Amino acid sequence: MRKILALIIATSLFISCGEDQDDNISSNANISFKLSHSFNDTAVTAENFTDLDLTNANGEVLNIERFRYLISRIELINSSGLAYKLKDYKFTDLAEIDSYNFNGDISIPSGNYTLKLIWGFNEEDNIDGAYQDLNTASWNWPTPLGGGYHFLQFDGKYNINTTPTAFNYHNGTARISDGVFEQNFVTIELANPIFVTNNTSIELKLDIAELFKNPNTWDLNVLDTPLMPNYSAQKMMQENIESVFNIGEISN
Amino acid sequence: MSCGDKESDANVYEPIPYNLEVPELFQQKLIAPLIPANNKLTIEGVALGKKLFFDKLLSSDNSVSCATCHNPQESFSDNTVLSTGVNGLIGTRHSMPLFNLAWNFDEKFFWDGHKFSLEQQALEPIIQANEMGNSSWEIVENRLQNHPEYPKLFKQAFKTSTITKTLVTQAIAQFERTLISGNSKFDRYSLGQETLTPQELDGLDVFMNEERGDCFHCHGNPNNPLWTDNKFHNNGLDATFTDLGLGAFTGDPNDNGKFKSPSLRNLEYTAPYMHDGRFATLDDVINHYSEGIQNSPTIDALIKKVNQGGVQLPTQDKANLKAFLLTLSDPNFVNNPQFENQ
Secondary structure, X not given: OXXXXXXXXXXXXXXXXXXXXXXXXXXXXXXXXXXXXXXXXXXEOOOOOXXXXXEOOXXXXXXXXXXXXEEEEEEEEEXXXXXXXXXXXXXXXXXXXXXXXXXXXXXXXXXXXXXXEEEOOOOOOOOOOOOHHHHHOXXXXXXXXXXXXXXXXXXXXXXXXXXXXXXXXXXXXXXXXXXXXXXXXXXXEEEEEEEEOOEEEEEEEEEHHHHHOOOOOOOXXXXXXXXXXXXXXXXXXXXXXXXXXXXXXXXX | OHHHHXXXXXXXXXXXXXXXXXXHHHXXXXXXXXXXXXXXXXXXXXXXXXXXXXXXXXXXXXXXXXXXXXXXXXXXXXXXXXXXXXXXXXXXXXXXXXXXXXXXXXXXXXXXXXXXXXXXXXXXXXXXOOOOOOOOHHHHHHHHHOOOOHHHHHHHHHOOOOOOXXXXXXXXXXXXXXXXXXXXXXXXXXXXXXXXXXXXXXHHHHHHOOOOOOOXXXXXXXXXXXXXXXXXXXXXXXXXXXXXXXXXXXXXXXXXXXXXOOOOOOHHHOOOEOOOOOEOOHHHHHHHHHHOOOOOOOOOOOOOOHHHOOOOXXXXXXXXXXXXXXXXXXXXXXXXXXXXXX
């Protein structure tokens, strides 16, 4: 009975996400997020990202020209397992510093939480052409590849000290064969405890170098472009993406 | 005194808000057009902007207007490689077509993006020696101020008959924001009102397919009917640059050779192509991406098969791509009497 009651409470709280929470909650906290980016230990910012010479796990020296990505269903989970969805989706362009920061759409009770998010869109949300802001950003994924939206657009050149060659590490729905597709999003749950009180800022760190390792050491000489229609490349990306995020500084 | 003010206020003409007609497809797919809060469209402001756009009085010798280089029948571009301004002076870049400008959310205008906002953009040609050739804006303001009609028209549009360059460019920008093109064959196909031929559909696949043309990363897609990303790219025109493009503006060598992606909508009417008008035909453009790519340090990573000179499209793919691109033509836009000098 207790389990059923907990389930009902959990369900009602989850459904109410995006709306004001229960009036009985005495101390609600507003959450802001700050995205930061690195390549291993090198900070990658809007100001420096086109100037960096970076070496991936396979030893290729590369430059970044463009790095844009989508995360969605950004939730904080409390110690009882209740989920508060703070943002439906967030599109970030490394070149646009204004896109690094965002606020949660709802306030939540103070307390301890963990962070959960989806890389890209899940099947329910990845609706072709449905999001005007993402369409305007030309973020769409081609219909013959399953439609919907890109999850990542990472363009640059590798072997820059010998024979600079382009790579287009683009991630989205995986095409198995003509008309047959496999969802390729990643559910990411970060175990780090986050104590939330009043106005809390959460730094979410993305390590770009992880895209090239763990578990798949990426050889750009073999997999540079085109990768969008390459099923196995898409699934390798999905595996590598699992480890790109970490929680950084929490400030209250 | 206060009674006099009230009477004066009561006599001030209130301009009528202009209802911008956003195409159905744009309403479905795109965020709302960007209209600056300090320059909302009014019927009087748009009409004044149109009159100014077509008026050669804005040039130093009364020989050219905005429309001279931005001809409605050519999708507000012109068919010369480089436009000719006053005294026969030639410009340095090809005239950009003008439409759907309120959906350029970065608001970076010109081929190299060096002006922020349409209003700022319109300030420049008036005093460029090889465009409208005036030695100062003050001369133009005085010329308009002494005109028999303009003071009254500014009064109706902006509640003041004192003509300034700010108001002149605001009026022109208002008119430019009404230049909306959203009724091509492909637009109607997207709305389920028309069908495409097998050739056009295969051309769309060439456009969207990373293994074929891969045009869509910079030039929109069926869900982005602007057919441009409004960003800046080096698309492999030259191995070395005589025009640095965006790099000359930002001073960043990483930006050298980058120019704004033009929209592919209405390209049937906008030849010649590229920032310097080097390609006379659409076939020349397709051949460039297929076999004519020149490598350089800033070439965009989205340009495929650079070491082979391009994406190597078979002849049939080129023909199909061209057939698709021509579905983006909007003859109703280039023949719209609302946009013509009357």
